[in-house]
Amino acid sequence: MSSELxxxxxxxxxxxxxxxxxxxxxxxxxxxxxxPEWAAQQLQQGLPTVPxxxxxxxxxxxxxxxxxxxxxxxxxxxxxxxxxFRQLNLAIRNLLIRAEKSGEPCPYDEQWLSNAxxxxxxxxxxxDSNVRNQLLACLASMFSEPAHKLFADLIVSDPPxxxxxxLIAFAPLVNQRKKYPVDPLFPRLLEALKYKHLAAIILDLSxxxxxxxxxxxxxxxxxVEHLTTLxxxxxSQLELIEEGQISGQSPQQISDNVNESVALTxxxxxxxxxxxxxxxxxxxxxxxxxxxxxVKTEAAAALVRxxxxxxxxxxxxxxxxxxxxxxxxxxxxxxxxxxLADQIDQDYLSDAATAESQLAIWLAAPSQMGVxxxxxxxxxxxxxxxxxxxxxxxxxxxxxEYRFAGQTYSNVGIAGPITHAFANNLEHLSELDxxxxxxxxxxxxxxxxxxxxxRAQEALPGITETLLHRLRGQHDQFKxxxxxxxxxxxxxxxxxxxxxxxxPGFIAISDRDNxxxxxxGSPHSPITAELxxxxxxxxxxxxxxxxxxx
Numbered sequence: 001m002s003s004e005l006x007x008x009x010x011x012x013x014x015x016x017x018x019x020x021x022x023x024x025x026x027x028x029x030x031x032x033x034x035x036p037e038w039a040a041q042q043l044q045q046g047l048p049t050v051p052x053x054x055x056x057x058x059x060x061x062x063x064x065x066x067x068x069x070x071x072x073x074x075x076x077x078x079x080x081x082x083x084x085f086r087q088l089n090l091a092i093r094n095l096l097i098r099a100e101k102s103g104e105p106c107p108y109d110e111q112w113l114s115n116a117x118x119x120x121x122x123x124x125x126x127x128d129s130n131v132r133n134q135l136l137a138c139l140a141s142m143f144s145e146p147a148h149k150l151f152a153d154l155i156v157s158d159p160p161x162x163x164x165x166x167l168i169a170f171a172p173l174v175n176q177r178k179k180y181p182v183d184p185l186f187p188r189l190l191e192a193l194k195y196k197h198l199a200a201i202i203l204d205l206s207x208x209x210x211x212x213x214x215x216x217x218x219x220x221x222x223x224v225e226h227l228t229t230l231x232x233x234x235x236s237q238l239e240l241i242e243e244g245q246i247s248g249q250s251p252q253q254i255s256d257n258v259n260e261s262v263a264l265t266x267x268x269x270x271x272x273x274x275x276x277x278x279x280x281x282x283x284x285x286x287x288x289x290x291x292x293x294x295v296k297t298e299a300a301a302a303l304v305r306x307x308x309x310x311x312x313x314x315x316x317x318x319x320x321x322x323x324x325x326x327x328x329x330x331x332x333x334x335x336x337x338x339x340l341a342d343q344i345d346q347d348y349l350s351d352a353a354t355a356e357s358q359l360a361i362w363l364a365a366p367s368q369m370g371v372x373x374x375x376x377x378x379x380x381x382x383x384x385x386x387x388x389x390x391x392x393x394x395x396x397x398x399x400x401e402y403r404f405a406g407q408t409y410s411n412v413g414i415a416g417p418i419t420h421a422f423a424n425n426l427e428h429l430s431e432l433d434x435x436x437x438x439x440x441x442x443x444x445x446x447x448x449x450x451x452x453x454x455r456a457q458e459a460l461p462g463i464t465e466t467l468l469h470r471l472r473g474q475h476d477q478f479k480x481x482x483x484x485x486x487x488x489x490x491x492x493x494x495x496x497x498x499x500x501x502x503x504p505g506f507i508a509i510s511d512r513d514n515x516x517x518x519x520x521g522s523p524h525s526p527i528t529a530e531l532x533x534x535x536x537x538x539x540x541x542x543x544x545x546x547x548x549x550x
Contacts, residue, residue: 022050023057026084027064036070036077043080050084051091055107058091059116066117072124078131085134093141093172108142113150122154133160136169143176149184156192163197163260170201174208182209186219193223196260203227203267207274221275228280231268234261235287242291258292259366265290266298273302281306288317293327293372301334315340322348325360326372352378355396355415362419363400373400379412380431385545386417387443393417397434399427411525414438424531425522432548433518433535440538441531447487448537450530453494456483460490467492467510474515475508481529486511486537493529493536495520507532 029042053061071077092108099107118135125132139151151169160166173180186206193199206220220227238261240246246254265287272280284306287299296317303314321331322344332349335341347353356376364372380397394416401410412434413421420441426434457464464483471478471492480494491511498505504520507529516536520526527535542548 023053023061026050026053026061030061030065030068030071032064032067032069032071034068034071036068036074039068039071040074040076040080043077043084050087051094053091055095055112058088058095059112062116062118062121066120066124069120069124072121073126075126078126078129081131082129082134085131085138089134089138089141089172092138096141096143106142106144108144108147110146113142113144113146119150119154123158127161130165130168133165133168136160137172140169140172143178143180145181145184148181149188152185152188155189155198159192159195159198166198166201170205173205174201179214182214182219185209186215187222190220190223196264200260200263200267203264203271207267207270210274218271218274220271221277224272224275224277224280227268227271228277228283231265231272231280231283232286234265234268235283235290237261238265238290238292238295255370262292262295265295269295269298269302273305276306278306281309285309285313288313293321293324294330297321297327297330297334300331301338304334304338304340315343319343324372325353325357325376326364328353328357329361351394352381352396355394356398358419359396359398359400359413359415359421362415363413363421368421369402371402374403375401380434382435384435384542387439387541389417395435397431418442422531423525424527425525426527428519428521429527429535432542433539436538436542437531437535438538439541440534440536443537443541445487448485450482450484450493450533453480453482453492456490463490464492470515471508471510477505478508482533484509484533484536486540491533491536493533495529509533509536 029039031039034042050058050061065072072081095107099105118139122132122135125135136151136154139147139154142148155169160169173185186209189202189205192202203220206218209215210218238258241254241258241261246257249257269284269287272284281303284299284303287295288303290296290299300314300318300321303309304318308314318331318335318338319340321327322335324331328348332341332344335344356378360372360376363369377399378396379399381394383392383394386393386395396415397412398415399410399412400421401408410425410427411421412426413419414435418438420438422437422441426437429437451459453464460483467483467490468478468480471480471494475496477497478494479497480492482493484491484493489511491509493507493509496505496508504523504526506520507518507527509516509518509532516532518527518532518535
């Protein structure tokens with residue numbers, strides 16, 4: 001390299017001067033001579049973008065930052081430093097791509113890494129700082145042997161503290177379809193299997209490297225006997241949870257335990273199968289006996305890979321799981337991979353069945369309902385011109401239902417152009433209004449917006465008074481909430497209440513030409529004025545490009 005901190009892989013000359021200015025600002029902000037509180041405030045006020053910096057400049061910035069240990073430990077500095085490291089991650093990858101295209105060696109060699117002192121920065125940051133996770137992602141993104149060695153060492157000796165941090169750190173290694181050095185990662189990373197929240201992703205990375213042809217044998221296969229024993233232990237723990245024999249834990253703790261154990265079980269089954277370890281069949285059969293459908297799917301596929309049993313238990317289970325929306329797509333993918341697709345019922349291979357599965361998976365995500373629906377029913381399908389799509393797209397509406405301890409919750413969701421469901425209950429609406437709600441919610445445009453009624457009244461007194469007079473002439477108890485603008489058309493939106501406390505009333509909307517009424521529906525999850533406006537604008541969009549009988 002031409003300098004201690006790396007060759008100067010500069011961006012295009014047009015960007016050079018701005019890059020120099022940004023570099024000076026970054027260096028000044030993290031000068032170790034600064035008072036850490038003052039420096040943290042400077043960072044909090046915002047820093048320039050850094051993707052235009054050169055390899056040398058990035059190295060010098062990191063070396064300077066490593067000297068500012070008080071700043072690194074300052075709580076006020078964590079959020080802006082996190083933003084800087086996100087940009088550094090992008091810059092590091094872009095410069096690596098530039099070097100590869102020009103045929104130059106990887107700029108992040110051992111000398112550059114030593115001078116950048118990323119390990120020192122990492123250890124000076126607070127344990128719960130997300131900057132540590134971003135720094136690990138930077139190391140993973142460098143795709144160089146010394147960077148990957150340091151990454152593995154830090155993961156083993158001082159790992160991220162939670163699952164979110166683990167995912168950030170490992171993302172560059174499992175999301176890049178390219179060859180990179182694996183020897184610095186394995187077998188060293190296997191030493192971190194002792195951390196339960198790390199075990200699944202380490203095994204997934206090992207399996208990924210093998211599948212992608214980065215290695216000739218699965219790196220984790222050296223521990224396959226131990227991993228098989230571990231699978232038995234984790235499955236036994238899940239069995240106790242399914243039988244309700246776990247005590248002394250809160251519902252949240254049990255949920256976290258299940259999620260962690262399921263992820264590990266899935267990874268272990270895959271590792272045993274890819275290691276071709278026939279002695280693991282017994283433990284995989286034990287996993288197949290669990291109720292959790294993701295585990296059953298993965299265990300069945302692993303069993304088929306290992307040659308299955310005389311009764312073809314894995315094959316039969318895998319084929320049958322295609323009938324269940326929550327695991328249909330994964331079961332079909334494995335069936336195709338394993339040459340069993342011709343045994344899948346054709347009904348489960350249809351576009352509607354795929355859409356049903358997509359919605360079930362979305363609903364089961366932890367950020368949504370967290371579990372799969374008890375039942376689903378296709379209630380509407382139509383091919384439409386949909387906002388944001390150049391060609392007509394098939395739209396599917398499904399009624400889904402959950403049954404909890406004698407109670408039932410149901411609603412309507414969409415799949416096709418988007419996959420979504422609202423917390424507000426839509427079941428009382430027409431199919432076209434439901435479609436419109438999703439189309440309006442999805443569409444964002446600078447000329448579609450809303451303002452508070454009082455502000456609109458000041459800006460457009462004539463129009464708002466006319467609309468208000470019209471709506472109050474029809475509905476005595478109309479209360480305006482806001483004025484929505486659909487391009488140049490203003491529409492007054494408000495709620496009409498009822499004297500009956502059990503009746504949530506309805507939403508009324510009026511524009512220059514028409515009046516619209518949307519019943520609020522369920523008193524527990526009624527249609528809001530905001531959602532009614534989504535329906536209004538979605539209907540305008542769908543009507544503009546489609547012909548509807550009604």
